[in-house]
Amino acid sequence: MSDVAPATPSVPSDAPREPRVVVVGGGYAGATVARELDAVADVTVVEPKDHFVHAVATLRATVDEAWEAKVFHSYDKLLTRGRVINDTARRVTPTQVQISPVQVLDADYIVLATGTSYPFPAKYIEQHAWVARSRLSRLREALGVTRDVLLVGGGPVGVELAGELLHAFPHLGITIVEREFDILPSPEYLPEFRRALHEQLEAAGVNFILGRQLAYWPSGDVGTLHDFTVHTTDGQRIDAQMWFRCFGNQQESDYLDSAFANVRRGDGRLAVQPTMQVEGFETVFAVGDVTDVPESKRAQAAVAHARVAAANIRSLIAGEKPTATYTAAREQIVLPLGPTGGASQLQQPDGTRVVLGSEETARIKGADLMTGPVEEILGLS
Ligand SMILES: Cc1cc2nc3c(=O)[nH]c(=O)nc-3n(C[C@H](O)[C@H](O)[C@H](O)COP(=O)(O)OP(=O)(O)OC[C@H]3O[C@@H](n4cnc5c(N)ncnc54)[C@H](O)[C@@H]3O)c2cc1C
Structure with a gap:
C-alpha cells in the first residue's frame, strides 16, 4: 500500500509479509470472497457505498419501508482482520488498485467484483x-x-x-x-x-x-x-x-488499465477461466456479474464464483496450483x-x-x- 495509512501494525522487515488481497466491489461476490480470505490474507475491500445492497429485495423495499432494513446492511461484521475502504477503484493494473490520485493499494492478488449497474429502483447509485x-x-x-x-x-x-x-x-x-x-x-x-x-x-x-x-x-x-x-x-x-x-444491466469494468484490453469485452464483461482467474493473469480474478460466464446473472452464481476464486487464492498462497473450477449454473x-x-x-x-x-x-x-x-x-x- 502506498500513500495510505498502513492497515495493519508494522512488522519487522525480516518477518514474512501476509499476502495482500484487494477485492474491488463489495456486492455478493466481493463480500463472499473477502470473508472467505480474511483468515489467511490481508484483505482490503474497495467499495464506494457505505453499505451492502441486497439487490434481490430492492423492488420490495421500493413499495414497503419495512424492507429497507433487509436491503441496506452494514459491512461492520464482514471482516475481523481486514477492512472495507469506502471509495471507488479508479484504475486497476495487474498489481495495483488506484482509488484516488494519491492513494494506490499494492496487491499480491486482485479480485474484480464490480458487478453491474441497473436503473433505479432495482439498483442504486447513491453512496450513502x-x-x-x-x-x-x-x-x-x-x-x-x-x-x-x-x-x-x-x-x-x-x-x-x-x-x-x-x-x-x-x-x-x-x-x-x-x-x-x-x-x-x-x-x-x-x-x-x-x-x-x-x-x-x-x-x-x-x-x-x-x-x-x-x-x-x-x-x-x-x-x-x-x-x-x-x-x-x-x-x-x-x-x-x-x-x-x-x-x-451494465457491467462495470471501465476502470481497468490497458493491460486488460484483451480480456474486457465490448459490453464490459471480463473473460475468465473456470478457475475464475482473468484470462492470462495468474493473480487477478473476476467474479460475479462482471464476468463473461455464459449464464444469467444471479447472486447465487456470484457467490459460487467467489467461493471458487477464494479456494484458488488460498491454494496459490500455499504455493499450490489452483484447482477449484466453476461450471455455469443451471x-x-x-x-x-x-x-x-x-x-x-x-x-x-x-x-x-x-x-x-x-x-x-x-x-x-x-x-x-x-x-x-x-x-x-x-x-x-
Ligand atoms: C431487482 C433484482 C432482483 C434480483 N433477483 C435475484 C434473485 O432472485 N436471485 C438471484 O440469484 N439474483 C437476483 N438478482 C441478480 C443479482 O442481484 C446480481 O446477480 C448480483 O447483484 C451480482 O452480484 P455481484 O457481487 O457480482 O455484483 P453487484 O451486486 O452489482 O455488486 C457490485 C459492487 O461493486 C461496486 N462497484 C462498482 N464499481 C466499482 C468501482 N469502480 N470500485 C469499487 N467498487 C465498485 C458496486 O457499488 C457494488 O456494490 C436480482 C437483481 C435485481 C436488480
Missing part, C-alpha cells in the same frame, strides 16, 4: 444509505398519489416491479411496453412460465403493449411524479404520471409478484425444466427474498 433511503421514501409517497405508471421493458425486473407495485398500491394503472411480442422474451424461459406471469398480471389489471417500442423517452426522471404523454413508434398514445426504465428463475404471487422455472438434476406456481414461488423466495443467506455472508446472522 441514508440518501438512497430518502429517495425511496419520496418515491413511496409519490406512488400513493400516482394514478398511472409506465414500465418500459417486460423482462424480469419490469414484471417483478409490476407485481410489487400492484400488491402495495392496488389503485395503480400499470402499462408495460415491451418491444418483443411477449413479456420475458429470453429464449431460456418456457411458454408456460411466461403464461403464468402474464395471466396473474392481466388479472390484476396490467395493460400490455407488446411488440412495440416507445418512439422517444418520457419526460422527467424515473420514479418522480409528473404528468407526461409518450407515443409508441406506431403512434399509440400513453398517458401516465410516473415511469421506470426496466432494462439496462438456468433457473424464481420470479415473485409481491409476497404471494409469481412463478418459477427450475431445472431438475436430470435436466428437465419445471414451472411452479405462486404458492411455491412465495415459499422459495417471495416471502423472504433470500435475506438469510445475505446476513450469513455479511456475518450478521
Whole structure:
C-alpha cells in the first residue's frame, strides 16, 4: 500500500509479509470472497457505498419501508482482520488498485467484483444509505398519489416491479411496453412460465403493449411524479404520471488499465477461466456479474464464483496450483409478484425444466427474498 495509512501494525522487515488481497466491489461476490480470505490474507475491500445492497429485495423495499432494513446492511461484521475502504477503484493494473490520485493499494492478488449497474429502483447509485433511503421514501409517497405508471421493458425486473407495485398500491394503472411480442422474451424461459406471469398480471389489471417500442423517452426522471404523454413508434398514445426504465444491466469494468484490453469485452464483461482467474493473469480474478460466464446473472452464481476464486487464492498462497473450477449454473428463475404471487422455472438434476406456481414461488423466495443467506455472508446472522 502506498500513500495510505498502513492497515495493519508494522512488522519487522525480516518477518514474512501476509499476502495482500484487494477485492474491488463489495456486492455478493466481493463480500463472499473477502470473508472467505480474511483468515489467511490481508484483505482490503474497495467499495464506494457505505453499505451492502441486497439487490434481490430492492423492488420490495421500493413499495414497503419495512424492507429497507433487509436491503441496506452494514459491512461492520464482514471482516475481523481486514477492512472495507469506502471509495471507488479508479484504475486497476495487474498489481495495483488506484482509488484516488494519491492513494494506490499494492496487491499480491486482485479480485474484480464490480458487478453491474441497473436503473433505479432495482439498483442504486447513491453512496450513502441514508440518501438512497430518502429517495425511496419520496418515491413511496409519490406512488400513493400516482394514478398511472409506465414500465418500459417486460423482462424480469419490469414484471417483478409490476407485481410489487400492484400488491402495495392496488389503485395503480400499470402499462408495460415491451418491444418483443411477449413479456420475458429470453429464449431460456418456457411458454408456460411466461403464461403464468402474464395471466396473474392481466388479472390484476396490467395493460400490455407488446411488440412495440416507445418512439422517444418520457419526460422527467424515473420514479418522480409528473404528468407526461409518450407515443409508441406506431403512434399509440400513453398517458401516465410516473415511469421506470426496466432494462439496462451494465457491467462495470471501465476502470481497468490497458493491460486488460484483451480480456474486457465490448459490453464490459471480463473473460475468465473456470478457475475464475482473468484470462492470462495468474493473480487477478473476476467474479460475479462482471464476468463473461455464459449464464444469467444471479447472486447465487456470484457467490459460487467467489467461493471458487477464494479456494484458488488460498491454494496459490500455499504455493499450490489452483484447482477449484466453476461450471455455469443451471438456468433457473424464481420470479415473485409481491409476497404471494409469481412463478418459477427450475431445472431438475436430470435436466428437465419445471414451472411452479405462486404458492411455491412465495415459499422459495417471495416471502423472504433470500435475506438469510445475505446476513450469513455479511456475518450478521
Ligand atoms: C431487482 C433484482 C432482483 C434480483 N433477483 C435475484 C434473485 O432472485 N436471485 C438471484 O440469484 N439474483 C437476483 N438478482 C441478480 C443479482 O442481484 C446480481 O446477480 C448480483 O447483484 C451480482 O452480484 P455481484 O457481487 O457480482 O455484483 P453487484 O451486486 O452489482 O455488486 C457490485 C459492487 O461493486 C461496486 N462497484 C462498482 N464499481 C466499482 C468501482 N469502480 N470500485 C469499487 N467498487 C465498485 C458496486 O457499488 C457494488 O456494490 C436480482 C437483481 C435485481 C436488480
